[in-house]
Amino acid sequence: MVGDDAAFSELVRRRQGTVRGLLRGMAGSASIADDLAQEAFVLAWKKIRSLRAPAAFSGWLRQIAVNVFLQHIRRAQAAPVSILPDEEHVAAADTTDVDLELDLQRALSQLKPAERLCVVLSYQEGLSHSEIVELTGLPTGTVKSHISRGSARLRATLAAETTP
Amino acid sequence: MTDEDARLRRLLASAAKAPEDDAFLTQVQQRIEHARRARRITIAGIALASVVAVVLATPVLLDVGRQLAVAIGLASQGTVAILLSPLGVLLALVAGVALAAARRR
Numbered sequence: 718m719v720g721d722d723a724a725f726s727e728l729v730r731r732r733q734g735t736v737r738g739l740l741r742g743m744a745g746s747a748s749i750a751d752d753l754a755q756e757a758f759v760l761a762w763k764k765i766r767s768l769r770a771p772a773a774f775s776g777w778l779r780q781i782a783v784n785v786f787l788q789h790i791r792r793a794q795a796a797p798v799s800i801l802p803d804e805e806h807v808a809a810a811d812t813t814d815v816d817l818e819l820d821l822q823r824a825l826s827q828l829k830p831a832e833r834l835c836v837v838l839s840y841q842e843g844l845s846h847s848e849i850v851e852l853t854g855l856p857t858g859t860v861k862s863h864i865s866r867g868s869a870r871l872r873a874t875l876a877a878e879t880t881p
Numbered sequence: 882m883t884d885e886d887a888r889l890r891r892l893l894a895s896a897a898k899a900p901e902d903d904a905f906l907t908q909v910q911q912r913i914e915h916a917r918r919a920r921r922i923t924i925a926g927i928a929l930a931s932v933v934a935v936v937l938a939t940p941v942l943l944d945v946g947r948q949l950a951v952a953i954g955l956a957s958q959g960t961v962a963i964l965l966s967p968l969g970v971l972l973a974l975v976a977g978v979a980l981a982a983a984r985r986r
Contacts, residue, residue, distance in 0.1 A: 722913075729909050730901070737899035751905060758909045759916055821896055840886075841893035872885055875892075 725765070729758050732775075736782050742837035743786045745826035753789055757782040779842070783834070783852050790830045824874035831855070832867035839864045 736757055740750035760781050768777055825833055834853060838844045844852065849860050963969045 729906050733905055734898040734901055738897045741899055755909050755912055759912045762913050821892060840890045841897050868889060872889060
């Protein structure tokens with residue numbers, strides 16, 4: 718049991734950056750993303766025995782993170798809250814990086830949650846449309862339109878923010 | 882893929898990994914401990930409820946069993962009594978004739 722705990726802690730240590738990064742893109746807020754990432758890791762701990770192929774761990778963990786985010790969207794639809802990027806979490810050393818990351822978070826936070834999910838999975842994770850369909854359970858047409866509309870809005874917002 | 886797409890991809894990919902944070906790991910460990918405690922409490926609750934249910938149900942089950950045994954005893958006594966009566970003998974004769982007729986066909 719102690720060995721299991723140590724091994725799982727090591728997994729969290731190694732994967733936390735990826736899972737939190739993925740959820741930051743999807744949630745549009747670092748604090749919400751970290752909360753969801755913790756939820757995803759606890760779920761992974763509960764279900765770890767159902768994982769048959771250890772090599773599939775990354776995809777399995779991503780699926781859990783996406784499911785946690787989809788549940789969060791459903792909860793948020795029941796009780797809507799505004800999502801704004803929290804600046805204290807964007808603590809990179811370089812000011813230009815901070816500005817760029819804030820711009821990106823702000824632009825992402827203006828997309829609808831489902832659009833954000835599809836854009837992040839496509840552009841950030843580099844997944845194909847069919848992989849996104851499989852991961853999210855959304856119809857192919859919806860995924861395509863979310864990516865097309867979301868990326869166009871993201872580009873427009875970023876262009877407006879970077880133009881002096 | 883257009884240049885714009887490639888730029889967007891690079892931008893999003895650069896933000897794909899959040900910096901490592903020990904506090905995050907501690908919070909996950911705390912949540913896991915909380916979940917483990919909740920699971921132990923649930924298991925203990927189910928075990929306790931099962932024991933209580935068995936203790937409460939045993940007298941009822943014993944009583945039902947006893948009543949069934951009595952009912953079966955009474956029914957078998959009744960059947961024997963009917964078979965030994967003139968009506969029973971008559972019924973047995975009728976059944977025997979019907980059986981013999983059926984076999985002949």
